[in-house]
């Protein structure tokens with residue numbers, strides 16, 4: 001079955017009691033048992049909920065995996081993956097990561113004795129020198145946030161496999177419409193479903209998809225033991241969002257492309273970060289592992305003062321100044337003071353994330369209005 005069909009039908013069966021075509025919001029904390037232990041597979045809603053199950057099944061199917069797990073947020077899903085590890089274990093992660101992931105790794109899990117190495121993963125070979133017998137996980141985000149670098153998932157996963165290391169790919173930016181990391185050898189795919197999967201900026205949710213039954217058992221144990229589970233209403237909203245992911249993504253991609261080219265041709269812009277430019281260093285890999293280039297891009301102004309960036313950020317009328325991404329509405333963001341403020345400035349600058357960088361999540365409005373808006377804001 002093709003993705004567009006899976007997105008609409010995966011995980012969702014007519015409700016057994018009424019035939020409702022859409023999975024109901026099972027707003028319940030517990031389930032009545034006929035006799036102790038004699039039940040329909042549902043006991044307590046931290047462990048199981050039918051609305052959540054529909055979403056988990058859908059997540060698995062759209063990422064070409066066997067198992068899905070849904071969490072109360074993307075960082076809760078990340079938290080569960082890191083809880084597979086033990087004190088003394090080491091993780092290799094990209095140096096251009098979602099700020100909240102970086103904060104969780106360095107401010108929470110380092111205290112529990114897990115060691116993180118943040119490396120430039122654009123060249124898979126550079127990862128090798130960080131591998132030792134304690135390395136248990138490689139954490140990949142691609143395209144990266146906010147610099148839109150491309151990591152070769154197949155190369156990284158092959159290297160990890162050789163050393164019996166797990167690979168987890170944060171697929172939030174690409175979405176399953178553009179890229180399926182499990183098919184490229186990754187062990188776990190992670191989503192902040194808050195973004196493209198939900199797609200309407202109305203829910204916080206996270207998800208995992210994977211193929212290995214033993215790994216699924218471990219993650220399910222963590223999910224129910226630690227309790228970062230989503231409510232059924234949130235699961236419903238993500239399920240509803242999924243049904244239009246393919247049509248939304250087509251528009252995100254075509255609008256993203258037009259906005260990227262407009263910015264590049266604007267005399268006040270110094271640099272545009274978008275992986276669909278043929279001279280982008282990751283273009284070849286992007287072509288190989290993605291089915292399009294998405295609607296996320298960043299740019300720097302020629303006047304690279306933070307003040308000028310702030311002026312542009314406050315001048316758009318269609319683009320809303322806000323954190324987050326992947327919704328139908330276009331957003332503009334200042335990573336240095338917003339999404340990536342939790343990364344120390346020195347490290348941020350070293351990784352190429354300047355004070356004047358502006359990130360766009362290009363929505364699905366009429367692209368002429370988006371370009372007009374940017375034109376007047378850039379001035």
Ligand SMILES: *Cc1c(COP(=O)(O)O)cnc(C)c1O
Pocket residue numbers: 073074075076098100101141145170172173191192193194195204205206
């Ligand atoms: C937003 C985001 C997260 C965290 O997800 P939440 O749903 O906000 O907890 C993780 N990774 C990426 C790439 C994100 O954009």
